[in-house]
Amino acid sequence: MIVVLLIFVVTLLYFLHKRTFEYWKKRNVPGPKPTFLVGHIGESLFGKKSLGDCFSDIYKEYEGYPFIGVYKMMTPCLLVRDPEFLKCIYVKNFKSFMNNDFFIDEKVDPVMGKNPFFSRDNIWKERRALLTPNFTTSKMKTVFPLLENVSQKAVSYINKQIDCGENCLESKNLCTKITLENVASCAFGLEANCFNDPNCDFQDIANKFMSPDKWQAFKLIIATVIPPLMNMLSIRFVTKEVTDRLRKIVFDTVDYREKNNVQRPDFLQSMMQLKESTKDFDPDDMVAHAASFFVDGYETSSIVMSFLLYEIAKHPEVQDKLRQEINDAMDGNGGKLPYDVLMEMEYLDACLNESQRKNPIAPAFFKLCTEKFSYKPTTTSEFKDIDVTVDVGTVMVIPVQGLFFDPKYFDEPDKFNPARFLKENRKYDRSQGVFRPFGDGPRVCIGQKFGMLQIKAAVAHTIQAFSVSVNSKTKEPLEFDPWYMMLSPKGGLWLDFHKIK
Numbered sequence: 191m192i193v194v195l196l197i198f199v200v201t202l203l204y205f206l207h208k209r210t211f212e213y214w215k216k217r218n219v220p221g222p223k224p225t226f227l228v229g230h231i232g233e234s235l236f237g238k239k240s241l242g243d244c245f246s247d248i249y250k251e252y253e254g255y256p257f258i259g260v261y262k263m264m265t266p267c268l269l270v271r272d273p274e275f276l277k278c279i280y281v282k283n284f285k286s287f288m289n290n291d292f293f294i295d296e297k298v299d300p301v302m303g304k305n306p307f308f309s310r311d312n313i314w315k316e317r318r319a320l321l322t323p324n325f326t327t328s329k330m331k332t333v334f335p336l337l338e339n340v341s342q343k344a345v346s347y348i349n350k351q352i353d354c355g356e357n358c359l360e361s362k363n364l365c366t367k368i369t370l371e372n373v374a375s376c377a378f379g380l381e382a383n384c385f386n387d388p389n390c391d392f393q394d395i396a397n398k399f400m401s402p403d404k405w406q407a408f409k410l411i412i413a414t415v416i417p418p419l420m421n422m423l424s425i426r427f428v429t430k431e432v433t434d435r436l437r438k439i440v441f442d443t444v445d446y447r448e449k450n451n452v453q454r455p456d457f458l459q460s461m462m463q464l465k466e467s468t469k470d471f472d473p474d475d476m477v478a479h480a481a482s483f484f485v486d487g488y489e490t491s492s493i494v495m496s497f498l499l500y501e502i503a504k505h506p507e508v509q510d511k512l513r514q515e516i517n518d519a520m521d522g523n524g525g526k527l528p529y530d531v532l533m534e535m536e537y538l539d540a541c542l543n544e545s546q547r548k549n550p551i552a553p554a555f556f557k558l559c560t561e562k563f564s565y566k567p568t569t570t571s572e573f574k575d576i577d578v579t580v581d582v583g584t585v586m587v588i589p590v591q592g593l594f595f596d597p598k599y600f601d602e603p604d605k606f607n608p609a610r611f612l613k614e615n616r617k618y619d620r621s622q623g624v625f626r627p628f629g630d631g632p633r634v635c636i637g638q639k640f641g642m643l644q645i646k647a648a649v650a651h652t653i654q655a656f657s658v659s660v661n662s663k664t665k666e667p668l669e670f671d672p673w674y675m676m677l678s679p680k681g682g683l684w685l686d687f688h689k690i691k
C-alpha cells in the first residue's frame with residue numbers, strides 16, 4: 191500500500207514539475223534549467239547565496255538577452271535585462287505593472303498592511319495620494335532643522351566615545367541611532383535618547399522589529415518568495431507587542447498635544463489634521479501611518495548611511511575631497527550647512543549615488559503584471575530579437591544588483607568611483623538610466639527626499655568633524671548574510687574615528 195502511495199505521489203510531483211517548469215519553454219523564452227520544487231532560488235532557500243546573488247548570476251550568464259524566464263520556486267517570473275523594457279515596467283506601461291509582488295493584509299498586520307509598499311490597486315493609489323503631501327520639498331525644508339540637530343548630537347556622541355578611549359564604532363549601529371533619532375523627532379516629535387541609552391524604547395522597538403534575527407529574516411523570505419503564505423499563516427511583520435507599543439506612543443503624544451494645544455511641524459501633526467479632515471481616516475490609520483513612517487524611515491536609510499561611511503573610510507582620497515567640499519560650503523555660510531547648500535553639494539551627492547550603486551540595499555525587486563503586456567526589443571537595440579507576451583499574474587524580476595554591476599553600464603563596476611556621477615562626466619555616461627536605487631515612476635520611493643536628506647546631513651557633519659578609517663575588526667572582503675533580504679555584512683562594518691583638530 192505504502193509503495194503504491196509513494197509511486198502515486200512521485201508521479202504526481204513529476205507531472206506537476208513538468209507542467210510548471212514548461213511555462214517559459216512553451217513561450218520560447220530562454221532561461222536556465224530549474225531545479226525540482228525550488229526553481230532557481232534553491233541556493234537562497236538553503237542559505238548558500240542571497241536572493242540577489244541568485245538572480246545576479248543568471249543575469250550575467252544571459253548576456254545579450256532582453257529577458258530570461260526563471261522560477262521563484264514554482265512561480266514563473268520574467269527577469270528583465272533590457273533597459274527599455276525596465277522603463278516600460280516603471281513608467282511607460284505602469285498600468286500593466288502597478289503592484290509590487292508583496293501583499294500584507296491589514297487585518298493580519300495593521301501597521302505594515304496599510305503601508306503603501308504592501309498595498310495594491312486603488313487602495314495603493316488612495317494611500318499614496320494621502321501621504322504624498324508629507325514628502326514635498328517644502329516639508330523637507332521644515333523638518334531639516336530637526337535633522338541638523340540630530341547630526342550635531344551624533345558628532346557629540348562620537349566625541350564622547352573618543353574621550354572615553356573608544357575610537358572604534360560599528361557603522362550600522364551608529365547610523366541606526368541617528369536615523370532612529372530622526373524618525374522619532376520627525377514622526378512623533380519625541381527625543382528617542384538612543385545616544386545616551388542603548389536600551390531606550392525606540393532602540394528596543396527597532397531591535398524587535400528589524401534586527402536580522404533568523405525569524406524576522408525567515409518572514410522576509412516568505413514575503414518575497416511565497417507572498418500569499420504571509421496572509422494564509424497570519425504572519426505579521428510587526429508583532430502585536432511592537433504594534434501596541436507604537437500605538438501607545440502615538441496616542442500618548444496626540445493626547446498631550448491636544449490637551450496642551452501643542453503644534454509641531456512633523457508627520458504626526460499632519461496625521462492629526464488628516465484625522466480631522468478626512469472621512470474614513472480613523473485613529474488606527476493615524477497610528478499605522480505614523481508607525482510606517484517610523485519603520486520605513488530608519489532601517490533603509492541607516493543601511494545606506496552605514497555603507498556610505500564605510501566607502502568613505504576605505505577611500506582616503508575621496509574622503510579628503512569630500513571634506514574639502516564640506517569645509518568650503520561651511521566657510522561660505524558662517525560655519526553652517528543650510529538645506530539649499532547641502533542639496534547643492536555635488537561631490538557628496540556623487541558619493542551617495544556611487545555607494546548606493548555598489549551596495550544596493552534591495553538587490554532585486556519584484557513587480558506583478560496586472561494587465562497583459564507584449565514586448566519586443568526595438569530594431570536598434572543591442573539585444574537579441576525575441577519577443578514575449580506577459581500574462582496577468584506573472585512576476586517581473588528587476589535584477590538591481592546585476593544591472594548595477596554590469597560593465598556595459600558602469601566601467602570597472604567593482605571600483606568605488608564617485609566621479610562617474612559628476613556632471614562633468616555625464617557625456618561619458620553609458621548607464622541608459624538603469625541606476626534607480628529608489629525605483630521610478632508613480633511608485634518611486636515616497637521617502638526618497640527624506641532618506642537622502644538625513645543621510646547627507648549626518649554624513650557631512652561627521653566627515654567635517656572626524657577622519658574615518660576602516661578598523662581591522664571589519665571582515666574584508668565583505669561577506670553578506672544570505673538570510674537577510676537587505677544588505678547585512680557579516681560581523682559588521684567597524685570604523686575608527688579621529689577628531690580633526
Ligand code: HEM
Pocket residue numbers: 290305306307308318483484486487488490491494551552627628629630632633634635636637638640641642
Ligand atoms: C536611502 C533610503 C531609502 C531607499 C534606498 C529606499 C528605497 C525604496 C525602494 C527601492 C522602493 C520601491 C520602489 C518601487 O516599488 O519601485 C521604496 C518604496 C517605498 N519607500 Fe523607500 N527607500 C528609502 C527611504 C525611505 C524613507 C526614509 C521612507 C519614509 C519615511 C520610505 C518610504 C517608502 C514607501 C512608503 C515606499 C512605498 C511606495 C509605494 O509603493 O508607493 N523610504 N523605497
